[in-house]
Structure formats: structure tokens, C-alpha cells
Amino acid sequence: MRKSLNVIYQYILKPFFFLFDPELVHDLITFVGKTIAVIPGGQKLTRRFLRYENPILEQTIHGIHFTNPVGLSAGFDKDCNLPTILPDVGFGFMQVGSVTLKPYTGNPKPRLFRLKKSLGIVVYYGLKNIGVDKIIEKFMKMNVDNQFPISMSVAKTNSKDTCDTQQGIEDYTECLEKLVINDVGDFYTINISCPNTFGGEPFTTPVRLTKLLKSISAVKTDKPIFVKMPINMPWLDFKKLIEVCIKYRMTGVIIGNLNKDHKSSTIKDSIPEHIKGGISGKPTEALSNDLIAKTYLEYGSRLTIIGVGGIFSAQDAYEKIKRGASLVQLITGMIFMGPQLIGDINRGLSKLLVADGYTNISQAVGSYYHSSK
Numbered sequence: 001m002r003k004s005l006n007v008i009y010q011y012i013l014k015p016f017f018f019l020f021d022p023e024l025v026h027d028l029i030t031f032v033g034k035t036i037a038v039i040p041g042g043q044k045l046t047r048r049f050l051r052y053e054n055p056i057l058e059q060t061i062h063g064i065h066f067t068n069p070v071g072l073s074a075g076f077d078k079d080c081n082l083p084t085i086l087p088d089v090g091f092g093f094m095q096v097g098s099v100t101l102k103p104y105t106g107n108p109k110p111r112l113f114r115l116k117k118s119l120g121i122v123v124y125y126g127l128k129n130i131g132v133d134k135i136i137e138k139f140m141k142m143n144v145d146n147q148f149p150i151s152m153s154v155a156k157t158n159s160k161d162t163c164d165t166q167q168g169i170e171d172y173t174e175c176l177e178k179l180v181i182n183d184v185g186d187f188y189t190i191n192i193s194c195p196n197t198f199g200g201e202p203f204t205t206p207v208r209l210t211k212l213l214k215s216i217s218a219v220k221t222d223k224p225i226f227v228k229m230p231i232n233m234p235w236l237d238f239k240k241l242i243e244v245c246i247k248y249r250m251t252g253v254i255i256g257n258l259n260k261d262h263k264s265s266t267i268k269d270s271i272p273e274h275i276k277g278g279i280s281g282k283p284t285e286a287l288s289n290d291l292i293a294k295t296y297l298e299y300g301s302r303l304t305i306i307g308v309g310g311i312f313s314a315q316d317a318y319e320k321i322k323r324g325a326s327l328v329q330l331i332t333g334m335i336f337m338g339p340q341l342i343g344d345i346n347r348g349l350s351k352l353l354v355a356d357g358y359t360n361i362s363q364a365v366g367s368y369y370h371s372s373k
């Protein structure tokens with residue numbers, strides 16, 4: 001069955017989807033996912049075909065139980081439509097958003113471009129989302145499986161009004177406070193690295209990040225808070241941001257966001273000058289892997305790492321785990337390989353762990369740098 005699903009996706013569904021605008025396909029898939037979740041038996045059937053379970057993949061991290069380490073990364077479910085179907089697809093957790101204090105319709109369309117040769121997507125959404133109030137309202141009406149951790153990804157409203165540092169900080173903080181007060185989400189992510197916004201990425205300097213995290217850490221919550229990091233920074237600059245995260249007792253970092261360099265050697269398609277946006281998928285992989293390893297080696301005892309970028313197989317996910325990621329996330333791999341990829345990764349990871357002599361995935365985290373198992 002697994003092999004048939006792969007063949008159906010590669011030879012029928014993907015060629016069909018790739019005939020249309022990526023955002024249109026994304027909206028269609030979201031609609032299908034939402035619909036399956038409410039059709040009687042829809043979740044059960046999806047689970048039967050797609051989800052893979054194995055106790056070797058289970059971990060409890062900062063008090064949260066993860067049935068497997070593979071999460072949906074921020075940006076696929078911006079408006080909180082899919083929390084009830086994603087556990088059945090096979091994910092171990094997800095990120096909703098990025099969510100902002102005020103709604104925003106996003107940058108002008110078209111704002112997604114496939115890079116078929118490079119196995120990536122140029123993303124120019126500009127933090128489109130329905131805003132935190134509506135997301136809270138929607139989430140509270142949903143019957144979400146309490147075995148399925150959800151992280152709410154918080155970003156700064158994309159508007160000229162939030163370009164000023166202080167206004168930006170207040171915007172982030174108020175958005176987080178609303179989620180905390182309403183007890184929405186199992187953990188939070190502060191996204192400081194969205195490239196497609198008014199004013200760019202102001203909080204990727206140590207001075208401004210200090211101000212932001214000072215305000216964020218004053219929000220009273222027992223839930224873990226992660227910071228979503230940029231990946232186009234030299235290590236010495238990146239490291240300064242990591243130190244600010246540690247100073248303000250962030251639980252961990254997500255490494256990382258989109259690749260902003262259109263001239264990256266991993267990009268095999270020619271991208272016309274007028275196309276703006278960050279690049280996902282394979283062009284992020286090496287940058288992210290390198291930063292995961294360096295962060296783990298120097299700060300692994302103080303920060304939990306979630307690894308993201310270019311995961312298209314169990315081997316790709318395992319590489320991030322062995323470099324120090326406790327959990328992984330993806331989007332683009334699923335678009336290029338199909339929804340059965342999540343089960344395939346979990347199945348493959350289980351085999352890789354057994355082959356390496358581990359009895360639980362947590363033993364493999366950072367294993368490249370452990371002297372013994």
C-alpha cells in the first residue's frame with residue numbers, strides 16, 4: 001500500500017497539482033484536509049493508510065509527550081484549519097501560524113513559486129493570517145487530540161505601524177499574551193526570521209532581540225517558548241542571538257527559517273529578478289544542518305533544538321537528529337513527496353535507530369558527538 005501511495009503521488013497527483021498555482025493547490029489541500037476531518041470515518045481511514053507508530057519514536061520533552069519527532073512546520077497551516085487531521089496523517093506535532101496580533105491579507109499574489117530542479121519553493125506570503133483573535137476562537141471550538149502537541153508560532157503583524165522597535169515588541173508580546181491567557185497551544189515559538197515583511201527582520205540583532213525577549217520572558221507562562229532562527233547568518237553572529245535566547249531562558253531554538261540567498265549554490269533553477277521571497281526545501285538543508293551542529297556542540301545542554309529545512313526522507317531527518325535536533329519539522333518535502341512521507345520518515349527512522357542499536361530516539365540526539373551510546 002505504501003509503495004502504491006508513493007507511485008500515485010509521484011506519477012498522478014504531483015504532476016496534476018504542479019500544473020496549477022501553488023497557493024491554489026495549497027488552499028485545495030487544506031480544504032480536503034478539513035473536509036476529511038469532519039466526514040464520519042475520514043480520520044480513521046486516513047490514519048489507517050498514513051500513520052506509523054512505534055514506541056521507539058516517543059519522547060517527553062519539557063513535559064510534553066511527542067508520539068513521534070516529525071512536526072508540520074509553520075506556514076502550511078497559517079489559519080489553524082488542520083489540527084484535527086494532522087495526527088491521522090502521521091505527524092507527531094505541528095505549528096499553527098505564524099499568527100500575528102492583527103490580521104493581514106499578505107503580499108500581492110502570486111507569492112509562491114516552485115523550484116522544481118532545486119526541490120524548493122520561493123515563499124513571499126508576507127505573514128498572511130487571520131489574526132490571533134480569530135485563531136483563538138477557531139482553536140477553542142476544535143476538538144483537538146490532547147496527545148497531539150501544538151505550537152503556536154507568533155510573529156509581528158506585517159504593517160508599517162509595527163516597524164518601530166517598541167511597537168514591534170508590543171505587537172509580539174500582546175499576541176503571545178492572548179494565546180497564554182486563553183491557554184491556546186502546548187508551546188510557543190517566537191518567529192524573528194520572516195524575510196518578507198515591512199521593515200525586514202529587525203529582531204535578528206542582539207540588541208533588539210534582547211529587548212524583544214525581555215518583554216516576551218515577562219509573559220507569565222509555564223509552557224516552553226522557542227525562537228525560530230534565520231539561517232543566512234555567519235556562526236559568530238548567529239551565536240550572539242543564541243546567547244540572548246539563553247539569557248532570557250528560552251526553552252529552545254528552531255533552526256531554521258527560509259534561505260534568503262537567491263544565489264545559493266544549491267539553487268539549480270534560474271529565479272527571475274522580479275521574484276522576491278525566501279526559499280524553502282533543499283536549498284535550506286546544508287545551512288540548517290551546519291547551524292544545528294554548531295548550536296548543539298556549544299549550547300546543547302542549555303537549549304533544545306528543533307531542526308527544519310529540506311527534510312525529504314528518514315535519512316534527512318536522522319541527519320538533523322544526529323547533529324543535535326530533538327525534534328524535526330517539514331513542509332516542502334511533503335509537497336514534493338506526498339503526505340505518505342510522514343509515515344515513511346517515521347518508519348525509516350525506527351529502522352535506522354534499531355540498526356544503530358538505540359532503544360529510543362532520544363539516545364540518537366547529537367549522537368555524532370557522543371563518545372558512547
Ligand SMILES: Cc1cc2nc3c(=O)[nH]c(=O)nc-3n(C[C@H](O)[C@H](O)[C@H](O)COP(=O)(O)O)c2cc1C
Binds near residue numbers: 191310311
Ligand atoms: C509556504 C510556506 C510558508 C511559510 N510560512 C512561514 C511562517 O509563517 N512562519 C515561519 O516561521 N516559517 C514559515 N515558513 C518556513 C518553514 O516553516 C520552514 O522553516 C522552511 O520552509 C524550511 O522547511 P522545509 O524545507 O521543510 O519547507 C514557510 C514555508 C513555506 C514553504
